[in-house]
Amino acid sequence: MSHIQYVDELIREYLLYRGFSGTVKMFDSELKVDKDKSFRVDKIVDQLTQHIYAYDLTSLRELWSHLDQRMFSKLEHNFIPAVRKLENAVLKFYLINAVLSGKPDKVTEFFARVTPELIGQPEWKEWFILPWVKNPEENPIFQMHFTRHWQDTLLVSLHNFLATIFQCMPQPMLVSFEEDALKMKKLQEENEILRMRVSTLLENARNNVNTVTDLPVPEVPQPPELMDDFYVIALETGSISGESQVKTLKNLIRNIGSGLPTSPILGRKASHQTSTGSRTSVKQRPSWSGSARVPSVDGGTNKSLTPEPPPRPPRDSSVDNPDRKLKNPQPISCQEEYGEHRAPVCHCRFNTSGSTVVSADIDGVVKLWTITPTPKTLATFFSKSSIMALDWVTKNERYFISANKQGLVRLYDTRDNRMMWEMGADAGSFLKDSRIMTICCSPVESTFICSVALPSQGGGKLFLFDIKTKKLERTLSLDSAQNFAMATCCTFNHNGQLLVTGCSDGVVRIFDLRRSDCIDSWTAHHGETLAIQLTSDFTSCYTLGQDSKLCQRSLNQSGQALWEAQLQDCPPLQNMTTPYGQLFAFDSPGSHVLTCGLSGGNIYQISGSGLNRMLELGGHRSATFAVDWAIANQCATCITGSSGDGKIKVSTLLTP
Structure with a gap:
């Protein structure tokens, strides 16, 4: 059932193509209330737990009743006991959560509504005394159900049971x-x-005949010179099969009628052509061979954790072979300049597809622009103060969110080039008298995390907001009032249930959003943690701190250091007063990383135990603190924003 969501998108695209707008509206409205969640097991389990944590007994029972009628009732008779056991466990989980949260009224309400259905079941015989038991977590009857092990086992069993059913369902x-x-x-x-x-x-047969009889091999008759184009296509592709043939035909079709050579990136002219943007040469081209477990731009897939390698001692070394040259350097396609900002650039981010960039400067000017065929502004938005944070809405790259120094959070529509809503004073006391540190959008839900510093409360907090309604869903506390720590950077895992944060005290904290609590933490840097990203398999994370160290730490072994490397030619990161955004970014395979630099971006190759510097992009007269990397059409496109003159360099590197 993993393709259901993709098929939904195909159907919607087809309906739009046919002009069935009414059908599209009805299709979208039914998808919004789809209780099957596109047969995504993680979403169904998450929805059940959300109802439990919200004490919404009605919605919990309605969702289970839907699953029962939709799927469980069609199972063979011998599966019914397992279904009933899971249902009872889910209801008990609801009671346990209510007791732990200090909600005795919810416990009483539960038994008042459900007792007629449970009164005859032996499994519930001893549970009717729960409202009158003091400290039930110490009572032998209920003690096991209050353990984290029992609750996690329930969720895993429920997940596996649903996954097995979906795999067996006819498609x-x-x-x-x-x-x-x-x-x-x-x-x-x-x-x-x-x-x-x-x-x-x-x-072989022809060779044998020629050897025995010494007869000449008959020549294949050559076609006349004047042949139609389809015969030429047949000749060129006759010995090519599979994917190579498809690529050859696509290239032929794409180049029909064109008189000028083009580069592989969306019709951009080759580097020797003249354009409005300035172009400079780049020192070296990296070799994109090798592999390492590093994060990709797209982190939205549901991957299982793989075993970690044997732990190694942390490596605190400078970058290996900083002046190393490549064996077969090749020219880079081009380097262009986007010069619409008039103040230092503090943020620049590609959308998911790599076709559009949103950038911001410390004067509060936000630019939406495209890199093809040359850098061109699509829209300009103004804010009254510096942009503190910026992120694209992962579920729909039509929108992006920004936050400024005045504490205002804004949602922008890139299709209509307008601001959708503004949140600040209308958010009540949530963002009042606060300083926004960073924002991060969920990869699966229409929500975003907003990290704020609250001096009046002696520490930082994390707020999870719904993008559509601007409603506060939950609050996460760092529990660090003594040293006034706050989250300076954060990222979600693949299913949006875990939030990994880098904090101002150098500590990395992991939050379980289902429980709204911190489940793990470790010290990663001396000074602030400035940037953080997860690897593509979500088993480790990379962090960059004020100590100019890039570190890889294990998530499976509670921050076990895999390696550390001191970045060379890195601008000073101590006591940064300007809110800068992404300080490093990875290529799609995850074998190379682009970091901030003194006069442009630096590209390093990731080895098993550290970094090898491969390329200096250059092109700037001052340090860069905002970088990003996108892969499209066999080209790697890097953007680096200047902290001095506001220039952004667009460097396009060909990949094999």
């Missing part, structure tokens, strides 16, 4: 298209192998 033909395509591809590959074998046998 519509439209969902199985990818499986059919893979079968067809396999058959084509087998046919190609057989064709090659036949060709080899025929060639």
Whole structure:
């Protein structure tokens, strides 16, 4: 059932193509109230736990009743006891959460409503005394259910049970298209192998005949010079199969009617062509070979954790071979300049597809622009103070969110080029008299985290807001009033249930958003943690601190140091007064990292135990504190923002 959500998007795209606008509206409205959650097990389990933590017994029972009618009732008779056992465990989890949260009224309400249904079940015989038991977590009858182990085991069992059911459910033909395509591809590959074998046998037979009879091999008649284009296509692709043939045809179709050579990135002219943006040469081109577990831009996939390698002692070394040259350096496509900012650039971020950039400066000017075919401004937005934080809405790259020094959070629409809403004073006491440190959008939900510093309360807090309603969903506390710590950077895991934060005291803290509490923490840096990213398999994280160290730490082994490296040619990161954004970014394979630099970005290759500096992009007269990296159409595009003259360099590097 992993393709259901993708098929939904295909159907919606088809309906829009056909002009069935009324059907699209009805389709979207039904998707919003889809209780099956596109058959996403993690979303269904998360919805159940949300109802439990919100003490919403009605919604909890309605969702379970829907699952029962939709799926459980169609199972074989021998599965019914397992279904009832899970249902009872979920209801007990509701009671346990109410007791732990100090909600005796919810416990009483539960038994008042559900007792007629549970009175005859032996499993509930001893639970009716729960409202009158003092300290039930110490009572032998209920003690086990108050343990974290029992609760986690319940969620895992529920997840596995639903996943097994979804895998066994019959699927519509439209969902199985990818499986059919893979079968067809396999058959084509087998046919190609057989064709090659036949060709080899025929060639061997011809050679044997020539050797024995000494007869000349008959020549294949050559076609006339005047042939149509389709015959040329057949000749050029006759010996090519599979994916290579498709690429050849696509390149031929794309270049029909064009008279000038183009680079692979969306029709941009080659580097020797003249354009409105300035171009400079770049010192070196990196080799994109090798691999390492590093985060990709797109972190939205649901991946299971893999075992960590044996722990190694932390490596605190400078970058290996900083002056190392590549064996086969190749020219970089081009380096262009975006010069619409008039103040130091503090943020620049690609959207998910890498087609659009949003950047901001310390004067509060926000620019929306595209890099192809040359840097061009699409819209300009103004704020009365410096932009403190900036992030794209992950679920829909049409929108992005910004926060300024005055504590105002704004949502922008890039299609209509307008501000959708502003949140600040209307957020009540949540953002009042606060200083916003960073914002981060959830990869799966229409929510975002806003980290604030609250001097009046002696510490920092994290607020989770709903993007559509601007409603505060929950609050996370750092519990660090003694040293007044606050979250300076943060990122979600793949399913949006864990939040990993880097804090001003150098500590990395991990929050479970389902429980709204901190489940793990460790010290990563001396001074503030300025930037953080997770690896693509979500088993470790990278952090950059004021000590100019880039560190990789394990998430499975509570911050076990995998390696540390001191960045060279890194601008001073101590006592930064300007709110700068992303200080490092990874390429799509995760084998190279782009970091801030003294006169532009620096690219390092990730090795097993540290970094090798491969390339200095250059192009700036001052330090860069805002960088990002996007991969599109076999090109790696890096952007670096200047902290001096407000220039942004767009460096395009060809990938193999």
